Amino acid sequence: MRRMTARPANAHQARLLRLLRDHGPNSRAQLGDRIDLSRSKLAVEVDRLLETGLVVADGLAASRGGRRSHNVRLAPALRFLGIDIGATSVDVAVTNAELEVLGHLTQPMDVREGPVAVFEQALALAGKLKASGVAEGFDGAGIGVPGPVRFPEGVPVAPPIMPGWDGFPVREALSQELGCPVMVDNDVNLMAVGEQHAGVARTVRDFLFVKIGTGIGCGIVVGGEVYRGTTGSAGDIGHIQVEPDGRPCACGNRGCLEAYFGGASLARDAEAAAREGTSPELAARLAAAGTLGAPEVAAAAAAGDPVALDLIRTGGSRTGQVIAGLVSFFNPGLVVIGGGVTGLGHTLLAAIRTQVYRQSLPLATNNLPIVLGELGQAAGVTGAARLISDHLFSPA
């Protein structure tokens, strides 16, 4: 089918499209309640959107006590592609215009294989999704990469864990391949956006999303908008020092948070404990799985293994120490913990909470919820879809 090329012609239309995206099909009258426009103006703009095909009629609405209203909705054929490139995996999902995930595929993959190989995989996954019938084409794509991005150009800059990506024109290249508009952002920022759109952060305007995956990063949302910093590296908290003259870190410094916690360190520490024989539980799982990761540590902890529990507690405590500092500085309304290590669950969360509530001042922590993200794997791809939809649903 022919893909949509229309864009909202003015701010009102953009506003309407976003309302329809966030609240689903709606009658003109209901739209009128949510937007500050006269009925005549509203009708004109909706008609124009209908003409462009971005919006279609959707039957009659339930009566609110009088004449029944005609519903409108975003074109049901609209499809967004969300791509979340992690350090060790690629997630690809297809959403409709309301950003509901219609199909989602994951594949393990090392980001260090470089942009060409990774895109090949991502496009293959997108192709599979197409073949499965959830989409015939894409009207836009959002993509998250595990490193800093020069946002306006959509180009990774000096990404430490993904050499070979530096300066690669991700946006340009992907747009060419897919034949649709593309926006690029840091993967953690997109997870934050995802939780903001469809997860726990729906009602908060200023919050932090702390991702603990292979590395540790933080998405910063200020006034409902992602804050990216001057060079796009805001939220890079994995290399904040938690231990003066501590463990050496891959970045060249000592005592970084990531040297103590995060997927990579956790795996290393767990395997060391298994080998040294301090934890038979972990040793058994290492023998069984051949390698240890967050899931194995979580299972060992659930089984009551004290070493595994201790790993989680000290790691959570160190993370909490950093978050406590950020909370004092940033005074957010919510802190969301996400990423692969969330499987560690309540033990981790409790350790983080303890540390934050103890170290930060009361005024900042009084009404500060610290919670796990509720979207899990879908956070990144949802955020990616949201990113491109925000872009497309804004005045041209």
Added chain:
Amino acid sequence: MRRMTARPANAHQARLLRLLRDHGPNSRAQLGDRIDLSRSKLAVEVDRLLETGLVVADGLAASRGGRRSHNVRLAPALRFLGIDIGATSVDVAVTNAELEVLGHLTQPMDVREGPVAVFEQALALAGKLKASGVAEGFDGAGIGVPGPVRFPEGVPVAPPIMPGWDGFPVREALSQELGCPVMVDNDVNLMAVGEQHAGVARTVRDFLFVKIGTGIGCGIVVGGEVYRGTTGSAGDIGHIQVEPDGRPCACGNRGCLEAYFGGASLARDAEAAAREGTSPELAARLAAAGTLGAPEVAAAAAAGDPVALDLIRTGGSRTGQVIAGLVSFFNPGLVVIGGGVTGLGHTLLAAIRTQVYRQSLPLATNNLPIVLGELGQAAGVTGAARLISDHLFSPA
């Protein structure tokens, strides 16, 4: 004289007033270059502003090669009052509409004496300035207080160093006393705004202003706007932990930055060194002055006293450690160091820079200037005047 009561009627007028404030007297034609309005529209809005009296004619402009233009400027009689309440002093200044300081008075004073006593002093200083002839009345006042503020209401909340101020209706009370609009903010935020308006931060949109005075705080500017956090306590970095299980701090925790550095700690450490005899230089100055503070330590350091130098270096290093974390997190375009301890000058700055450049990642520090503020004492009051002028020069 009768004070101005007019306010801009729309966003265009507000925009024009701010242009005239920030760029001084200007011709209509030049205004047209800076604002995106047709000449006719511009003329109408300027005429309306002239009618209200907020703007007055100001002679002819130099020719730009054709017909000479008529200048306009903000009413020369407009006066803003800037009040900066520090932990140990009160600063009061009067500015014109272009925010140039016309008179500035300082008085030592302990903020713990409570709002009533402090306001009495501040109003007395304002009265003196009036008597000196720089103002006949005030069209608006901005005031900074050394603690968190619920900004919309202009009320301090749970300020740790100023008990007795909690919930005191500062804005309300001062507005009553002065008979003009008043806005209240945290003093560090206002210093940041001051440096943004007239100091080193004029061209940056995202920056941090770190004040090292009696305590240590941080003003956060995001996209040109002060970020205050969910409860108004953003930037409260004095109680970030720098030393696990370190020195006890007044806040109840251990190892806080303020327990190691800032005016209070510096004075304590310097006096201890003087008494213990490790530094004859400091001992001599203690004997002479009766007490030690940042100026004495600075003088001793300048005289080459190793103990004083060491105090500054370790303090700066600890501060740098915290700033390094903030830089990784926030990725600012500039870090400004201000407050009473800037007298410590280059030694302090060097210590901070060393630590930040060593600990933060290259991408965040590559083009990151770390500089001393250039407004000194005037930063707070300038920021206060800017605060209220922003408020008054915005659509009603």
Added chain:
DNA sequence: CGACTTTCTCCCGTGTGAGGACAAAGCTCC
């Protein structure tokens, strides 16, 4: 079946703002 409510459409009046035409004022070069 009638009274009331809600929704939708059409139409008109108003106000805003862009842009062109033209006059006024000043510069520059001959």
Added chain:
DNA sequence: GGAGCTTTGTCCTCACACGGGAGAAAGTCG
């Protein structure tokens, strides 16, 4: 000193966005 060009200021007109009223259409409720 004047011709020609540039810049500035003023006036006028045209297009259009927007709000709100009138009234028709479609439903609900008693």
